[in-house]
Amino acid sequence: MDEERPLVGIDFGTATTLVTQRLPYSYAETVPIGISTAWLPSTVAASPQGDLVFGEAAEAIGDPGAVRSVKQYITADRYAPLSLGAHRGTQMFTPDRLIVALLRHVVLLAKANEAETDDAAFRLACPAIWDGPRRKRLASLANEAGIPVTVADIVDEPIAAGLAWSEGCHDRDGEPPEGTVLVFDYGGGTLDIALMSVGEDLDDLEPELTVFSARGVAEAGDALDLRIAQDLERDMRAAGLDVDRMPSPRTVRSLLLSAARRLKVLLSDTRFDTQSVPLGGGHTTMLEYTRQRLEEAFSPQLDRALQHVRAALCEARLRRRTTPDLESLARMPIEELARDVEYVLLAGGMSQIPLVREEFLRLFPHARVEYDQSLETPEESVATGLVVRSDRYHRLSLPRPGFDLVLEWQDRDGRTCRELLYPAFQPLFTADQVFRREGSLGHRYDAQVPGLTGDATAALRAVSVDGKPLDFVVDGRPIPHLPVRLRRFTNFTFQLKVSGDIYVRDCAYQEARFRVERWPILRGGERNSVSLSTVRNGFPIQRSTTFTDFYSHPHQ
Numbered sequence: 001m002d003e004e005r006p007l008v009g010i011d012f013g014t015a016t017t018l019v020t021q022r023l024p025y026s027y028a029e030t031v032p033i034g035i036s037t038a039w040l041p042s043t044v045a046a047s048p049q050g051d052l053v054f055g056e057a058a059e060a061i062g063d064p065g066a067v068r069s070v071k072q073y074i075t076a077d078r079y080a081p082l083s084l085g086a087h088r089g090t091q092m093f094t095p096d097r098l099i100v101a102l103l104r105h106v107v108l109l110a111k112a113n114e115a116e117t118d119d120a121a122f123r124l125a126c127p128a129i130w131d132g133p134r135r136k137r138l139a140s141l142a143n144e145a146g147i148p149v150t151v152a153d154i155v156d157e158p159i160a161a162g163l164a165w166s167e168g169c170h171d172r173d174g175e176p177p178e179g180t181v182l183v184f185d186y187g188g189g190t191l192d193i194a195l196m197s198v199g200e201d202l203d204d205l206e207p208e209l210t211v212f213s214a215r216g217v218a219e220a221g222d223a224l225d226l227r228i229a230q231d232l233e234r235d236m237r238a239a240g241l242d243v244d245r246m247p248s249p250r251t252v253r254s255l256l257l258s259a260a261r262r263l264k265v266l267l268s269d270t271r272f273d274t275q276s277v278p279l280g281g282g283h284t285t286m287l288e289y290t291r292q293r294l295e296e297a298f299s300p301q302l303d304r305a306l307q308h309v310r311a312a313l314c315e316a317r318l319r320r321r322t323t324p325d326l327e328s329l330a331r332m333p334i335e336e337l338a339r340d341v342e343y344v345l346l347a348g349g350m351s352q353i354p355l356v357r358e359e360f361l362r363l364f365p366h367a368r369v370e371y372d373q374s375l376e377t378p379e380e381s382v383a384t385g386l387v388v389r390s391d392r393y394h395r396l397s398l399p400r401p402g403f404d405l406v407l408e409w410q411d412r413d414g415r416t417c418r419e420l421l422y423p424a425f426q427p428l429f430t431a432d433q434v435f436r437r438e439g440s441l442g443h444r445y446d447a448q449v450p451g452l453t454g455d456a457t458a459a460l461r462a463v464s465v466d467g468k469p470l471d472f473v474v475d476g477r478p479i480p481h482l483p484v485r486l487r488r489f490t491n492f493t494f495q496l497k498v499s500g501d502i503y504v505r506d507c508a509y510q511e512a513r514f515r516v517e518r519w520p521i522l523r524g525g526e527r528n529s530v531s532l533s534t535v536r537n538g539f540p541i542q543r544s545t546t547f548t549d550f551y552s553h554p555h556q
Helices: 055-061 095-112 132-144 157-173 221-238 249-266 291-320 326-331 334-340 354-363 378-385 390-394 431-435
Strands: 007-012 016-022 028-031 044-046 052-054 082-084 091-093 121-126 154-156 179-186 191-200 207-217 274-280 283-290 343-347 368-370 403-410 416-422 442-448 455-464 469-474 477-479 482-487 491-497 501-505 511-515 529-531 533-537
Touching: 007 095, 007 157, 007 378, 016 095, 016 378, 028 378, 044 055, 044 082, 044 095, 052 055, 052 095, 091 095, 095 132, 121 132, 121 157, 121 378, 132 154, 154 157, 157 179, 157 191, 157 207, 157 343, 157 378, 179 291, 179 354, 191 291, 207 291, 221 249, 221 283, 221 291, 249 274, 249 283, 283 291, 291 326, 291 334, 291 354, 291 431, 334 354, 343 354, 343 378, 354 368, 403 491, 416 442, 416 491
Parallel strands: 007 121, 121 154, 179 343, 343 368, 469 529
Antiparallel strands: 007 016, 016 028, 044 052, 082 091, 179 191, 191 207, 274 283, 403 416, 403 455, 442 491, 455 469, 455 482, 469 477, 491 501, 501 511, 511 533
């Protein structure tokens, strides 16, 4: 990205949306778009007149038909229309229409607060669990809202938080941090985790980041809010107030959920052990909750979150090839794996719950557990990371490819056939696979190719999410595909392992192994390339080469 253009980052979160900007040769700054806070609640509702309203205004309507976490409909792959409003004013909206309207409103607010968006380059964030189609859907909706982005401009949320932290340390202390940082980004809709190695680039003393793991799960603040609301409803029933016997149970449960969110935030302040809030909506009932009950409600969810932390630590060891024996790795306690980590960065609103910090201090006694000290609040971590200087994004090494790997061949009638072997951004394994000790972790695909007469040559191709072809580079020589021999009804085996090894076996039982040292961020425009090191090769491709970038480094 051109350093002379403004850079705008939009953290379109499940619970809140934030905007940051970096003007040419300046520092990152948060653009206030909310009324009482710098951020805007990601809430959409319909006014009595049928108009869409957003943020605090949508929350003030208090109608159970309002959509608080509109982003979750991308996470859940939902397209069905939603009902907003009440009674005769009820209207149906698709989630995509609501997302476009909210993003367009966010850009207008940012402009009104002096963000330079007209000639700006934009970046968006997304959960680490999002695959290629979800990222492409967000990019398409953002463009419809007037935000010019491609899939390459959409960054994993925990990676953005880690970039903000590393840049903040560098700017504050005059030197980059060194070591491994665990980013624990606990927001409203998803938990996102990244394990990143931060080293020094000797050319210009700026951080060099390698992401060993970026993973997550769709269970975070919203799930805890629901659990607290269920506790409050039981309290009301014990006091003789049965929600199901009230005139509008749905409305009361919506009010309970709002009260649960307020109690969660209030009890994150360690000065108070008990908090009370009114139910609202004209009800005089006061709801009381204690920190002990909050921690009891939250503990099972936090335990599950820590299992995903453990999976990320295991993935990092496999990527580094320091523990090839999965059996030993699966038995290893998290306290031992935690010795790999020098820093723990807590980001997102849920990380402010005191129990989160207490657990990480206990499990990671050798690490520095902190929020990003360069920011006013943990909620700003992701948005700030979206506007770090572009050359730091160029240095990023990702844990999995952001493009499709496709097998392509011609059938007996000359028609081109394709088989998707690996979809872009798909996680290579689940946390459960580590604990079940399922052999060699990674993505495997066995393709049976029909419609061939005798032997034939197929092509293993790399294709961006936007459909652009990528070259492979072997020994510095670009080739459009890796050749694969096929035979009718013979399986073709493809594996992409956590260690970064690509394994291919064709019908002639020729095997090839390629080692990937880094998966950089893929930029669009020119024809990009993917470079590999040959570990063992049975295909007609000679010698080996090191893995280079998808594009020219700005300092080369």
